[in-house]
Amino acid sequence: MSSDGSLKELVVFMAKSLVDYPEQVEVTEMQGEQTTVYELKVSKEDLGKIIGKQGRTARSLRTILNAASTKLRKRSVLEIIE
Helix, strand or coil: CCCHHHHHHHHHHHHHHHCCCHHHCEEEEEECCCEEEEEEECCHHHHHHHHCHHHHHHHHHHHHHHHHHHHCCCEEEEEEEC
């Protein structure tokens, strides 16, 4: 992993692996001064799969993204758009 693009690809890969409609997965990358925000959009039917029971899956996705970001000395946030 060398660039921010690879973090976006990581989010796309994780999301597509979890959902029933991978073609509807959209990730938007917004660069801030210090933090990059990744907005994840999935189909309505897949929203529950991405969030998981009590938000566990969403928390896990954020943890993985954080670990990858830290390795690249970046800050990033994952937002799930309904």
